[in-house]
Amino acid sequence: MAKRPTIHDVAAVAGVSRGTVSRVLNDDRYVSPAAHAAVKRAIAETGYVLNRAARSLVTQRTGSVVMVLSEPQERLFEDPNYSVLLRTATRRLAERDISLVMMIAGNDGDRDRVVRYLRGGHADGVFLVSTHAGDRLVDALVDIGVAAVAQGAVIGRENVIPYAAADDREGARQMTRYLVERGRRRIATITGPLDTPGGALRLEGFADILGRKASRRLIEHGDYTQLGGESAMARLLERAPDIDAVFVASDLMAAGALAALRAAGRRVPEDVAVGGFDDSAVALTTHPPLTTIRQPLERVAEETVRLLLALIDGAEHVEPVILPTDLIVREST
């Protein structure tokens, strides 16, 4: 349990001064090759590892960013997409030696904690996930002036918080266009909550293709849960029994819709075609497997990280990134 070696110890072993060691550590210019080598050797010999707290104290940088999970409903519970996001972001940040701190913003108490944390300068940046319209956390972030990006647009704050996202609108168009091309005539949709980009934009894409045919009667709203999808489908069937296709804004809700259709005695895809969105693991476990829209989630995460790093590095302004989606045809259509 010997004391951890400090920069002084390294300096002593290398036969140089503290300043030179610091310069090596920070890749500063003006270090002679000899000194550089000696320091490297001394670091290896002593097993030195930098004390971030001490560095942070003087640089006012922390080398960490916060990922804030806003948690409307219990989405987090069920959505495997978070894992991809988390994993990719952690990886990319680690490459820059930046660590990812998790925080949850479920209620106002949580949100205050996040704000306090950031106001205290405990992180260099913020990575928002599934933040919904009107979240007052967003304004607090702007007020604090901390670098912030979001995965998926924050509705109403698109120009304030840069983001990367899949092209929800075009994805919905792809699916709707496909259903039309397959000869479906009465096409309904089950949307996500309209204060989320996935809710609003996928509905817009749907309407883009169908125009006047996208009547109110053929639109139902879900909450991204399987149960929500199931009851939305039931309501649709009651209101418009003659529908022959439905575009559901998430795979999980689509799984619920399949259950409702089965309960109503409709065959999929013969009587009703079902299209999902996400291409999550669920799309393969249902029977029949879901035709769906694949989002390039990994790339979304990477781009979001890239935007955040740019902001942290001092960029004044960065442009949102929108990435293309793919139609994945399986047996539900």
Place this chain on the structure above:
Amino acid sequence: MAKRPTIHDVAAVAGVSRGTVSRVLNDDRYVSPAAHAAVKRAIAETGYVLNRAARSLVTQRTGSVVMVLSEPQERLFEDPNYSVLLRTATRRLAERDISLVMMIAGNDGDRDRVVRYLRGGHADGVFLVSTHAGDRLVDALVDIGVAAVAQGAVIGRENVIPYAAADDREGARQMTRYLVERGRRRIATITGPLDTPGGALRLEGFADILGRKASRRLIEHGDYTQLGGESAMARLLERAPDIDAVFVASDLMAAGALAALRAAGRRVPEDVAVGGFDDSAVALTTHPPLTTIRQPLERVAEETVRLLLALIDGAEHVEPVILPTDLIVREST
């Protein structure tokens, strides 16, 4: 962009010394009510928030713990259980003002990064997730002497790394017993990888009930993926066409097994009963919905955090915690 207020500013406003403010901040004994109130008021007035880096520098504590995701295969991708774990752990730790830093240990490079991070004293504790037998990270942790716990036993290191887990073995017994009671005679199993506790212990529980009847022919191994479950089921059917039930060690693999059974023309549950494990979201999306074993994941996470906090607070030794599971009967059996 005024400078952030420090403890000195608070002291000045409150009309006390730096030491007294520090005492209030740390709930020390021996602070007069008057001083306490004045400091509280000054903190509110100045908007002061503590600088953790400075504190950390002198206390040698960081106020953070690392969650290390070991990533054999692509489990993380598909397993929604991680979300529950992450969410619960983050919450519980936040209550103690400890923040959760994510790290991935997928390859040796990652592992070195984790080791270096911990050796540098950048975290007060470690929370291992899905670490598999023989992971050399575990020995490094012991060597460093950092407080460490695991979610789920680390096979071969049960006595070194305390853990909380669901009672995998008894859960498997519950399911197997149930299948026997339902009159099934030829019961097979699809296990997880045997270097994970869920793989080894669930197989043991299965064998506990069936005794000699648990013959090699009726045991197949999967990798916790849906595809793995599907091909394992196909192999089982080929080897033992007369099986009338199968206990699958995870819901996701069970979804794959259902697909294989359907492809082979077997009806579920009439011809073959299928039991899963986890009670994850998948269990409800399959057709028919899965009979499965529910793990108290939230409590597992809470207990794991509790163990970790105890170790951080200086406990010499803590006992592993094993929590009971529940049989959830649905339509697949």
Place this chain on the structure above:
DNA sequence: TTTCAGTCTGTGAACGTTCACAGATGCTTC
């Protein structure tokens, strides 16, 4: 030869806390 720019190094001060100590005050007890 002098000047200058470029390269390299060492040093004091600062970052914002906590800790240990010393000292002051008030209350009890003899």
Place this chain on the structure above:
DNA sequence: GAAGCATCTGTGAACGTTCACAGACTGAAA
């Protein structure tokens, strides 16, 4: 009235870095 204890407060030093500055050395240009 002195001694002793508990309560409360202020202060210097320390934690391990980075930063800005000053100074030494080198080689090229004037």
